[in-house]
Amino acid sequence: MNFINHNIKLLAFAALGSGIFLACAQTKVATQTKTATSQSGKTVPTNLKWSERMMLSEMHRFPESWMLDFSKSPKWTYPSAIVLDAAEQLYAKTGKKEYYDYISDFGEKLIKEDGTILTYDMEKYNIDLLNSGNVLLYLYEKEKKEKYLKALQTLRLQIDGQPRTKEGSFWHKKIYPYQVWLDGLYMGMPFYTHYTKDFVKGAEATKAYDDIVFQFDSVQKNLLDKKTGLLYHAWDESKEQAWANKETGLSPNFWGRAMGWYGMAMVDVLDYLPKDHPGRARIISYIKSYADAIIKVQDKKSGLWYQVLDKPLEKGNYEEATASAMFVYTMIKSVNKGYLPASYKTAAKKGYDGIIKNLITVDENGVVNLNKCCAVAGLGGKPYRDGSYEYYVNEEIRSNDAKGTGPFILASLEFEK
Known part of the structure; x- marks a missing residue:
């Protein structure tokens, strides 16, 4: 009974939300989708x-790019940047200006003329907040x-002040002392590497690249489960958190x-680390062991x-969209770039087809939906x-x-190459 009520509430909220989005931005949607x-x-x-079907669907749902994380007002947050990364690639591929305008609008709304970032607070030392730097x-x-x-x-500058573990890994946030989360590698390292490539030269650049690679070395050393090849969600160097194993400091589960x-x-x-x-x-060797580990836990039937x-068989577990899209993207991009042998494309394609068959629905107006996304999880x-x-x-x-949706578009673009 509770489950039904919960779903009814969700549907009501979604209907209300889409009404708000459409009402406040009808003109923009009309302009963007008129031609189509x-x-x-x-x-x-x-x-x-x-790739384009999902991108246009996102632009229809969220007429302004700052809305992408279901935000009610402009806010410096990380999920928008993933979809906008895909928009960059679509613009490069198609030359359609509407994709560029969608990205540009994010910068215009979030960055004031003096360079101040709306809602950003460096003192929080939250590594999540570096990800949207990729858009800039x-x-x-x-x-x-x-x-x-x-x-x-x-x-x-945040990177210079970001607190670290004793051996040099970045804490996830200042409020999470001595904790390294897998999420943080994505939130911080592509930005750190790309910034270094664009703006830093000589010995300083070498030092930064060494630091970036070390972050991955440290994760492999401290968060890898040698038996399965999977990595735990997080590690607490101090072993003080209630979620942390008292001997290893590791969190108890492998979150997708x-x-x-x-x-x-x-x-x-x-993409940015020197050849x-x-x-x-x-x-590249970490990608190989990673891919082998995730293929072992891929559902044989659905992909x-x-x-x-x-x-997979425990009560309440479900096939989850965001992790599935991320795994597919990681593998197919690795194959395309030559980091993995071509044989890995089979598992990536099985996963991609599984997403389209089981997790995608298309509305009568052509708008594409990606279902069964875990909204948020942390420690x-x-x-x-x-x-637990x-x-x-x-x-x-x-x-x-x-x-x-962001990783799904990125994966689609890799398959379309």
């Missing part, structure tokens, strides 16, 4: 590739606006999306992955998240979360 609608009679034409690196390259450069320099973040972090960092850096081969990776905080199996499977599930 006139061509096919649908808001999102069904004769396009999946792109916009600065294209537009050379001084405000973007100032904002980028602010974010880079945490592993997903880690895979995307590795393949995206390699001759000695750490490059190590990261998908579960919210808690190694417990500690208030109320306290204990990292029950905790992960009972977090909110929703459709069209940017943490799933």
Whole structure:
């Protein structure tokens, strides 16, 4: 009975939410989709590739890019950047200006003329907040606006002050002392590497690249389960957290999306890490052992992955969209880039087809939905998240979360190459 009521509430909320989005931005949606609608009679034409169909669906749902994380007002947050990364690639591929405008609008709304970042607070030392710096690196390259450069320099300063474990791994946030989360590698390292490539030279650049590779070395050393090849969600160096194993400091479970973040972090960092850096081969070796481990827990029938990776048959577990999309993206990009042998494409394609068959629905107007996304999961905080199996499977599930739609578009683009 509770489950039914919960779903009714979710449907009501979704209907209300879409009403708000449409009401406040009808003009913009009309402009953006006018051409498409006139061509096919649908808001999102069904004769396009999946990458564009999902991107246009996101733009329809969230007419302004700051809305992508279900935000009610402009806020500096990380999920928008994943979809906007995909928009950059779509713009490069198609030349359609609406994709560029969608990205540019994010910078215009979130960065003030003096370079101040709306709602950002460096003192929190929250590594999540570096991820949207990737959007600014792109916009600065294209537009050379001084405000973007100032904002980028602010974010880079956060890295200098980010607290670290005794051996040098970044804490996830200042409020999570001595804790390294897999999520943090994706949130911080592609930005750190890309910024270094664009702005830092000589010995300083080498030092930064060494630091970046070390973050992955440290995770492999401290968070890897040697038996399965999977990595735990987090590690508490102090072993003081209630969720941390008193002997190892590790959290108790293998959460799908945490592993997903880690895979995307590795393949995206390699876009900017110099070809001759000695750490490059190590990261590629980590991708290989990672891919082998996730293929072992891939559902043989559906091709998908579960919210808690190694417990598919336990009560409440479900095939989760964001992790599945992230794994597919990591593998197919690795194959395309030559980090993995071509044989790994089979598992990636099985996962991709599984997403389309089991997790995608298309509305009458052509708008594409990605369902069964875990909304959020973490450790500690208030109320306290204990990292138990029950905790992960009972977090909110929703459709069209940017943490799933973004990786789905990125994976689609890799398959379309």
